[in-house]
Amino acid sequence: MDPRREPGDATPAASPLRIALCAGEASGDGLGAGLIAALKARFPNAEFVGIGGDAMRAAGCETWFDANELAVMGLAEVLRHLPRLLRLRKAFRQRVLDWKPDVYVGIDAPDFNLGIERWLKERGVRTVHYVSPSVWAWREKRAEKIGHSTDRVLCLFPMEPPIYAKHGVDARFVGHPMADDIPLAPDRAAARAALGLPGDAPVLAVLPGSRLGEIGRLAPAFFEAARQVASQIPGLQIVVPAANAACRQALEAQFAAHGAEAAWRLLDGHARDAMIASNVVLLASGTATLEAMLCKRPMVVGYRIAPLTYRIVKGLGLLRVERYALPNVLAGEDIAPELMQDDCTPEQLSAAIMRWFNEPEAVAALQPIYVRLHDQLRQDASASAAAAVATLIVSPVGAT
Numbered sequence: 001m002d003p004r005r006e007p008g009d010a011t012p013a014a015s016p017l018r019i020a021l022c023a024g025e026a027s028g029d030g031l032g033a034g035l036i037a038a039l040k041a042r043f044p045n046a047e048f049v050g051i052g053g054d055a056m057r058a059a060g061c062e063t064w065f066d067a068n069e070l071a072v073m074g075l076a077e078v079l080r081h082l083p084r085l086l087r088l089r090k091a092f093r094q095r096v097l098d099w100k101p102d103v104y105v106g107i108d109a110p111d112f113n114l115g116i117e118r119w120l121k122e123r124g125v126r127t128v129h130y131v132s133p134s135v136w137a138w139r140e141k142r143a144e145k146i147g148h149s150t151d152r153v154l155c156l157f158p159m160e161p162p163i164y165a166k167h168g169v170d171a172r173f174v175g176h177p178m179a180d181d182i183p184l185a186p187d188r189a190a191a192r193a194a195l196g197l198p199g200d201a202p203v204l205a206v207l208p209g210s211r212l213g214e215i216g217r218l219a220p221a222f223f224e225a226a227r228q229v230a231s232q233i234p235g236l237q238i239v240v241p242a243a244n245a246a247c248r249q250a251l252e253a254q255f256a257a258h259g260a261e262a263a264w265r266l267l268d269g270h271a272r273d274a275m276i277a278s279n280v281v282l283l284a285s286g287t288a289t290l291e292a293m294l295c296k297r298p299m300v301v302g303y304r305i306a307p308l309t310y311r312i313v314k315g316l317g318l319l320r321v322e323r324y325a326l327p328n329v330l331a332g333e334d335i336a337p338e339l340m341q342d343d344c345t346p347e348q349l350s351a352a353i354m355r356w357f358n359e360p361e362a363v364a365a366l367q368p369i370y371v372r373l374h375d376q377l378r379q380d381a382s383a384s385a386a387a388a389v390a391t392l393i394v395s396p397v398g399a400t
Contacts, residue, residue, distance in 0.1 A: 016043075016045040016046055016047050017043045017045070017046040017047070017102045017393065018047050018049075018099060018100065018101040018102050019036075019039060019046055019047070019048050019049075019101060019102060019103055019104075019105065019389075020048075020049055020050045020096045020099065020101040020103070020104045020105070021035070021036070021048060021049075021050040021051070021052060021056070021061060021104070021105045021106075021107060022050050022051040022052075022092070022104075022105075022106050022107060022109065022112070022113055022116065023050075023051060023052045023053065023056060023067050023107040023108065023109065024051070024067055024070035024107075024108060024109030024112055024113070025067060025070070025108070025109065026053065026067070027108065027287075028052075028067065028107040028108040028109060028131070029052050029053035029054070029055045029056050029067050030055050030177070031107050031108070031130060031131065031177060031382075031385075032052050032055070032056040032059070032061065032105075032107050033052075033055035033056050033058065033059040033061075034059075034177055034381070034382035034385075035105065035107075035130065035382055035385050035386055035389070036048050036056060036059040036060055036061055037059050037382065038382040038383045038385065038386035039386045039389065039390070040059075040060065041383075041386070042386060042387075042390050043390070047062075048060055048061040048062065049061065049062045049063075049064060049096075049099060049101075050062075050063065050064065050096070051063060051064065051065045051066070051067055051069070051070065051092065052066075052067050053066060053067040053068065064092065064095060065088060065092060069088060070085070070088075070109060070112055085112070089112060089115065089116060092116070093116045093119050093120060096116070096120060096125075097120060097123055097125065101125060102126065102393050103125070103126045103127070103128060103389060103392060103393050104116070104117060104120050104125055104126070104127045104128070105127075105128045105129075105130055105389060106127065106128070106129050106130065106150070107130045107131060108130070108131040110129070110133045110146075113129060114129065114146060114149045114150070115149070117129060117150045118148060118149035118150075121149060121150065121151065126151050126392055126393065127149065127150045127152075128150060128151065128152045128153075128154060128388070128389055128392060129146065129149065129150040129152075129153050129154070130154040130385060131154070131155075131156060132146075132153050132154075132155045132156070132157075132160045132164075132171065133146070135160065135163050135164070141167075143163050143164045143166070143167045143169055144167035144168075144169065146164075146169065147164065147167060147168065147169030147170075151170065151392060152170045152171070152172065152388060152389075152392050153169060153170070153171040153172070154171075154172055154174045154385050154388055154389075155171050155172065155173050155174065156173075156174070156175065156176045156377075156381070157173070157176070157326075157329075157330065157377075158173050158330075158376060158377075159329070159330070160173065161173050172384075172388045173379070174379060174381050174384035174385045174388060175377050175378060175379025175380065175381040175384055176290070176377040176378075176379075176381055177381040177382060178290065178291060178294055178377075179294055179374055179377035179378040179379075179381070180378055180379075180380060180381055180382075182272070182291070182294040182295060182374075184371060184374055184375075184378075185296070186276040186295050186296060187276070188276055188277060190276075191273045191274075191276035191277035192277045194270075194273050194277075195239065195265075195267070195270065195273055195274065195277055197237055197239070197277055198237065201235050201236070201237045202233050202235060202236050202237065202279050202357065203236070203237045203238075203239060203277055203278045203279050204226060204229060204230075204236060204237070204238050204239075204278060204279065204280055204281075204282065204353065205238075205239050205240075205241070205274040205275050205277070205278035205280070205281045205282070205283075205297075206222050206223070206226050206238060206239070206240045206281075206282045206283070207240070207241060207271060207274075207275075207281065207282070207283040207284060207288055208222045208223075208240075208251075208254075208283075208284055209284040209286070210243035210244075210247060210288075211247075212246060212247065212250055214284055215250045215251060215254070216250070217304045217305070218284055218302060218303070218304060218344070219250070219251065219254040220254065220257070220258070221302065221304075221344055221345060221346050221349060222282055222302065222349065223254055223255075223257075223258040224258060224346035224350075225282065225347075225349035225350040225353065226238050226264075226282065226350075226353075227258060227346075228346060228347070228350035229350050229353050229354060229357075230263065232354060233357060235263075236263060237263050237265070238263060238264045238265065239264075239265045239267055239274045239277065239278065240255075240264065240265065240266050240267065240274075241267045241268075241269060241270050241271040241274045242266060242267060242268055242269070243269070243271070248266065248268065251266055252266065271288070271291070272291060272295065275291060275292050275295040275297055276295045276297070279297075279298075279356070279357065280297065280298050280299070280300070280353055280356040280357060281295075281297050281298070281300070282299070282300050282302070282349060282353055283299060283300075283301060283302075284301070284302065284303055285301050285302070285303035285324050285325055285338070285340070286303075287326070289301055289325045289326050289327055289336065290326040293326070293327040293330075293336075293370055293373060293374075294370075294374055294377075296366075296367060296370045296371075296374075298336070298356040298362070298363050298366055299327070299336045300336065300337050300339065300349055300352040300353050300356070301324070301325040301336050301337065301338045301339065302338075302339045302340070302344040302349055303324065303339075303340050303341070303344060304340070304341055304344050305341070323338065324338055324340060325338050327370075327373065330373050330376070330377075331369055331373060335366060335369055337352040337355075339352065
């Protein structure tokens, strides 16, 4: 906040607007960069500080800490780094408060950001949370708690604001940046050329996750399913994108265990090109399913979690959805087969994949559904998010 302005005062400040942001991983860094660019278009003299990565720095944010310092996955890792993360959070929130921002934008990373947002909000700083946690899948009551932390939630999916509205929380659907980035009609021929794939060969893209734990649980079933499909489709090309060097190493070990042949190709990155180039995608449940939908490709979704975790989640009723894959959630119907936990077997996966290869009419029927959902999510997300942040800055809370 400008020191001459009380919270909710709509009078413009003489000094440049001050916007603090925090992104905790690569996807959040990209969202933050897009938001900064869109806010700069509205407020050319605005100042941006916080936690981010290369993309946010390139967009003009002064980063006090790097986003990689928050990129900790898994319970054991979090516990090991917890003292450092708590010290970082305490130092960061105080520095933000001392800087007197007009608004704080926490981008995803809810375990880190929501606590900071609540602490700042209690001290008169306006707060925004960009990317809603999956309240539609887990406990809806969490929406009410999120409202205690933030003045406004920016949602990527249209089904999210109505859930917040039931709990009196201001939430705005801004669209998904991925829907803006991916063309409505992706170019399969160009993607194949970029990857050096034959233009007329059948192609299966296999994505068993971007984390080592996912690869360990899913790759054996995924690769055996791919092997079974290859035995039925002559000339099948199988492409497997690796998210990073560690994932590549884990995937190479699985390649060796499953006797991958010359037609199997391990890629460094290029997940989107692999999806666009493919006829069918076999992938882990998660954001990648949304990307496959936007790439207009039929998919088979599989997932497993640790058996004990699964029993706890189901036993306590923590997961409250019938559908897991985002395309199915958005469509409100099962447009992608979901083979979860005990159903995630090579036999069931390969059978679902073969259906897409054998039934071109089913693939054709998907396309208008995909285009409709893509259009729904294509909202010029960065500009929409910037507009929602801007109205919060210049108007009293709750007035817009």
